Amino acid sequence: MNKLLKTIPQDDEYYMPGELEPHQGCWMVFPERIDNWRKNAEPAQIVYAKVANTIDFLRYTFLLLKYYYKI
Structure with a gap:
């Protein structure tokens, strides 16, 4: 996704859940x-x-590695 959004994450109902809240997955950056x-x-x-x-x-559980992405 390479487009500039004109909203903030909260407006789009994104938030960072607390570590004890139920969730389906986890993102980790190696x-x-x-x-x-x-x-x-x-x-x-x-x-x-x-x-x-x-x-x-x-x-x-997603483990991100720089090797797989263009930066």
Whole structure:
């Protein structure tokens, strides 16, 4: 979607649910920038993998990687 919207998320009924609210899925952005994370991001990647495996009971869990997207 590459168009500028003239509304704010709240007007379109988007909101960030609290972590204890019921929800169907989760979006995670994988820590892959080695300049932003210590030890080439490896400790953060291990923890993210543990979190993703812990929340696998959710219907959808999306793990985003920069490699798959044009930026």
